[in-house]
Amino acid sequence: MLIDTHCHLYHEDFNEDRQKVIERAANEQVAGFYLPAIDSTVIDAMLQMEKDFPGRCFAMMGLHPCSVKENYIDELQLAEQWLTKRKFAAIGETGLDFHWDKTFIPQQYEAFKKQIEWAKQYKIPVVIHSRQSTQECIDVIKEMKDENLNGIFHCFGGSVEEALQITALGFYMGIGGVITYKNSGLAAVIEKLPLDNIVLETDAPYLTPVPFRGKRNESAYLKYVVQKIAEVKKMRVEQVAEITTLNAQKLFSSI
Ligand SMILES: [Zn+2]
Ligand SMILES: [Zn+2]
Numbered sequence: 001m002l003i004d005t006h007c008h009l010y011h012e013d014f015n016e017d018r019q020k021v022i023e024r025a026a027n028e029q030v031a032g033f034y035l036p037a038i039d040s041t042v043i044d045a046m047l048q049m050e051k052d053f054p055g056r057c058f059a060m061m062g063l064h065p066c067s068v069k070e071n072y073i074d075e076l077q078l079a080e081q082w083l084t085k086r087k088f089a090a091i092g093e094t095g096l097d098f099h100w101d102k103t104f105i106p107q108q109y110e111a112f113k114k115q116i117e118w119a120k121q122y123k124i125p126v127v128i129h130s131r132q133s134t135q136e137c138i139d140v141i142k143e144m145k146d147e148n149l150n151g152i153f154h155c156f157g158g159s160v161e162e163a164l165q166i167t168a169l170g171f172y173m174g175i176g177g178v179i180t181y182k183n184s185g186l187a188a189v190i191e192k193l194p195l196d197n198i199v200l201e202t203d204a205p206y207l208t209p210v211p212f213r214g215k216r217n218e219s220a221y222l223k224y225v226v227q228k229i230a231e232v233k234k235m236r237v238e239q240v241a242e243i244t245t246l247n248a249q250k251l252f253s254s255i
Contacts, residue, residue, distance in 0.1 A: 002226065002241055003032040003248040004219040006093075006127065006154045006174050006201035009057070010035060010045035013205040013216055022053055025219035029241070033057045033219060034252070036093040036127055036154070039067035040078050058089035058252070062115050065097040065108045065129055072107050076114060083118060089252055091119040092127025093154060096140075099131045109140070116144050119151065125251050126151035127174075134158035138165050145169060150251060155203055157184070160192050167197045172251055174201040177209030177217060180228045187232045195233065195243045199251065200225055 035046050049057045061082050063075050094115040119126035130137040156173035179186045208217035209224040230237045
């Protein structure tokens, strides 16, 4: 059994065949799907998926760093209101993104820290987007860590040294299709790490693994990620599946 800890299956790219996407994933042993929020524009579609696939799809609540714009205070307020209404699997995705627009970096920090406070308050994990900002996100977590705070550095793309800091904080790293990209360097990093702090994700519809790189990603392709990790770690596919699924279950046990 596998768990896709990060997939945007509510995305409009899946409007035509969402049911089939879930079925194909189920045929590949993917039993759980964790849906990160982006901003207010996706919440309805995300919650609808949870209704349509009860016990399989789990919604998070948060504001993506790339959605931290002029209206970010309103967006944060809306997310905060949702958190008072019902339980969510995690806060996210939140974090810092230095790849795209750098205009709102101070606001990205503000929004990130506020969302970490929510994770502490509701005792749920925080799912961190750290594009070109791994060390900066680690530093924020170090500053705000308490005995309850945990979460995932989703789409981890850092160094061994950064991975060890994340592990020391008790956090997990989400590994997806990027590990199958030859020049990503991620396979060499994972080779040097135990699987104790690793969970699987697709980030579908993005970051499609080889051999489908460039096409739409979907949760059934998690198997290519598992195969690659097994190859790199010289382990059996079943072992990789078992360890990473246990990690995900442990982390999301609050559900
Ligand atoms: Zn992300
Ligand atoms: Zn994402």
